[in-house]
Amino acid sequence: MKKFILYIIIGAVTFMMGYTINGLYSPDISPVQPIPFSHKIHAGINKIPCMYCHITAEKSRHAGVPNVKRCMGCHSIIRTDSPLIQNLTSYWEKKEPIPWVKVYNLPDHVYFPHKRHVKAGVPCQRCHGDVANMDRITRAVVPFGIPYLRVSPLKMGWCLDCHKNEAQKYIGTPVKNGTDCWTCHK
Amino acid sequence: MAGFLERITERLNIYREPGWYKKFDHKWTMVIDLDKCNGCGACVLACYAENNISVVGKADCDKSRAFSWLRIERYVEGEYPDVKVKFIPIMCQHCSKAPCETGCPVYATYHNQDGLNVQVYNRCVGTFTCATYCPYDVRRFNWRTYKFEQPLDNQLNPDVTVREMGVMEKCTFCIQRIRGAKDKAKDEGREVQDGEIQPACVQSCPTGAMTFGDLQNPGSEVAKLAKNPRRYRLLEDLNTDPSAIYLKRVMNDGAGTHEE
Numbered sequence: 123m124k125k126f127i128l129y130i131i132i133g134a135v136t137f138m139m140g141y142t143i144n145g146l147y148s149p150d151i152s153p154v155q156p157i158p159f160s161h162k163i164h165a166g167i168n169k170i171p172c173m174y175c176h177i178t179a180e181k182s183r184h185a186g187v188p189n190v191k192r193c194m195g196c197h198s199i200i201r202t203d204s205p206l207i208q209n210l211t212s213y214w215e216k217k218e219p220i221p222w223v224k225v226y227n228l229p230d231h232v233y234f235p236h237k238r239h240v241k242a243g244v245p246c247q248r249c250h251g252d253v254a255n256m257d258r259i260t261r262a263v264v265p266f267g268i269p270y271l272r273v274s275p276l277k278m279g280w281c282l283d284c285h286k287n288e289a290q291k292y293i294g295t296p297v298k299n300g301t302d303c304w305t306c307h308k
Numbered sequence: 309m310a311g312f313l314e315r316i317t318e319r320l321n322i323y324r325e326p327g328w329y330k331k332f333d334h335k336w337t338m339v340i341d342l343d344k345c346n347g348c349g350a351c352v353l354a355c356y357a358e359n360n361i362s363v364v365g366k367a368d369c370d371k372s373r374a375f376s377w378l379r380i381e382r383y384v385e386g387e388y389p390d391v392k393v394k395f396i397p398i399m400c401q402h403c404s405k406a407p408c409e410t411g412c413p414v415y416a417t418y419h420n421q422d423g424l425n426v427q428v429y430n431r432c433v434g435t436f437t438c439a440t441y442c443p444y445d446v447r448r449f450n451w452r453t454y455k456f457e458q459p460l461d462n463q464l465n466p467d468v469t470v471r472e473m474g475v476m477e478k479c480t481f482c483i484q485r486i487r488g489a490k491d492k493a494k495d496e497g498r499e500v501q502d503g504e505i506q507p508a509c510v511q512s513c514p515t516g517a518m519t520f521g522d523l524q525n526p527g528s529e530v531a532k533l534a535k536n537p538r539r540y541r542l543l544e545d546l547n548t549d550p551s552a553i554y555l556k557r558v559m560n561d562g563a564g565t566h567e568e
Contacts, residue, residue, distance in 0.1 A: 231430060231469045233484075235491060299333075299421045303428045304483055308469055 149229060152260035153223040157209055166254035172246050179246075183235045187222050190214050225259050226250065233308040243292045249274045281306065313473065332423040334448040334500075336481055337523040338510070338531040340397060341555040344517035347395030351509035351518065352378050355399075358482060358508035360468050362454030373451050378509055394557065397518075399509070400425065400479035401542060401550035402447045402458040408438035416476075422486065423551070427478055445542050447478045481520070482507035502528040523551075535555075 123183065164170050164229075173179055178186035194214050201207050213220050230235055241244075247253065251263060251273035263273055285300035299305050312422065355361065355378040364375045378399040385392040402425045411416050417438050427438075439447040446512035451472040456464060464470060467484035471477050482505075489505045502521050510518040521530035530553075533539075538556040 164502065233467070233487070238491070240540070241495075302420050303379055303418075303431075304424075304426050304487075308430065308467055308484060308487075 151225075151262050152258055155223055155258065156221050157206060158258065160257045161259060162255055162257050164210075168227045172253075179236045180240045181237055183233075183237065185236045190220060216247060225261060226276065227276070231307055233306055241287075315380060332419075332524075333421050335423040335523040336402070336505075337521060337530045337534065337551045338399075338481070338507070339552060339553045339555065340528050341394060341517045341519075341533075342394075342557045343538075343555065344515040345395050345397060345513060347380055347382065348394070348514060349396055350512045351382055352376055352380060352512055354508040354512035357463070358465055358468070359480070360464050360470050362450075362471075364451075364454065364455075368451065371412065373449070375448050377446070377448060377477070379446075381515075396554070397509070398446060399544070399552065400481075401444055401548070402478065402479075402551045403548035403550045405547060405549045407443065407546075407548060409439040409516060411437035411441045413437065415463045424481055424483065424486075426480060426483065427476060429469060429471055429475045429477065432475045434476060436476070438476055443546055443548065445477050450475045450477065473497070502530075 132209060164175075165172065175188040175192055176185045177192075178184055189212070190213055192266060193210055197207050202211070210220070250259075251261070261273055268276065276303070285297040287296075289295070289297045289300065297305075355376065356363070361375055361377060361379060366374055368374075378397060381396045381398055383394040383396075385394075402421065402423070404419075406417070406419070406425045409419065412418075413435060414431050414433055416428045416433070417425065418428075420426050434449065436449065439445075439449060450471050450473050456470070463483075467488070485507060486505050489500050493500045493504070500522070502525060505520060507520055510520045519529050519533055521528040523530055523534060525531060533555070534553050536555055538558070539553055540556060541550045541553055544550075
């Protein structure tokens with residue numbers, strides 16, 4: 123009996139360790155970007171608004187990754203001595219886009235317009251987490267340095283929960299036709 | 309458990325109520341003037357391009373697995389010098405009382421708030437029931453996952469899913485364009501205007517034989533055309549109440565009689 127309990131405890135501990143490590147290093151949760159861009163420095167310390175770089179978030183379906191020109195708008199002057207910024211400048215001089223890795227990747231069969239949600243007043247942090255405190259973007263919540271939960275699971279139930287209940291906080295009513303399949307699927 | 313059954317009966321009772329389908333937000337309707345249709349097939353091609361429809365090839369076509377959502381039926385009468393050819397483009401009729409919806413065991417085909425008969429690909433398990441029930445033979449089944457070879461995958465429409473094996477599919481009245489127009493209208497704070505939405509077939513028709521609009525809006529082009537004396541609907545005696553309206557051809561006999 124004692125052995126049995128020991129096995130359960132060892133199993134549980136191994137599972138938790140595996141789960142934590144998986145959350146920490148799983149490439150789809152926190153992929154390594156070509157340039158170690160820090161949202162903490164930009165959005166957190168320097169308080170640049172999200173829409174300054176992700177300009178299409180309120181106009182288009184896609185939030186949009188800013189083009190290199192937008193980066194160079196500041197970084198042709200600011201911190202030009204840093205090797206990371208020189209890396210960025212090399213992309214600019216080669217006239218190549220930076221191959222950023224997408225973190226929040228929705229499946230092909232989902233129609234998700236960013237503009238509809240931004241205009242309804244859903245804050246970016248509701249789905250993307252506390253980006254202003256992340257060096258590298260991660261989909262995990264990181265209290266005390268241990269990632270153990272995802273900010274947004276990107277599952278259908280999670281979407282519908284907001285469409286039915288939490289939407290009342292933003293627009294006063296549940297989303298009109300918000301649970302119809304062809305509102306979000308394509 | 310009791311709550312679950314109540315939910316289901318409530319859902320079913322909606323369908324038992326007469327005229328339930330008239331309470332939708334819209335009733336998208338297509339009017340096809342057969343007098344203008346010359347059977348060129350531009351609509352078929354446009355449909356293929358817009359909706360990422362696979363080209364199945366000759367071998368599968370021979371097994372009657374041809375895949376076009378919109379097809380043009382040809383009727384040839386008479387011998388060579390005195391020959392008459394008639395064309396009818398047939399796509400999903402979006403019946404208000406759709407027979408296909410009654411059969412689906414997984415509720416993958418249903419009526420949405422626009423009065424459209426829609427198919428949910430992710431739910432479909434491929435029982436084939438809907439295709440068997442459909443009197444117009446417009447539902448198409450993916451017998452295999454057809455590949456779009458390089459560089460053909462570059463022309464895929466990002467607004468439409470590429471369907472996989474084992475899924476039933478059919479004309480959607482270009483629901484992605486309806487959704488796009490609604491999105492734009494919502495941004496500008498207005499209702500969708502008549503003529504704003506054009507499915508791919510309507511847009512590509514060189515003679516303007518097809519018109520698309522909302523029948524619930526009395527001022528729309530479709531509502532005016534629907535009062536035409538030439539109007540008829542396919543297999544109307546089956547009481548499916550289709551959303552596609554056809555206008556009969558005018559015969560070239562001097563008296564202007566309509567084709568029967």
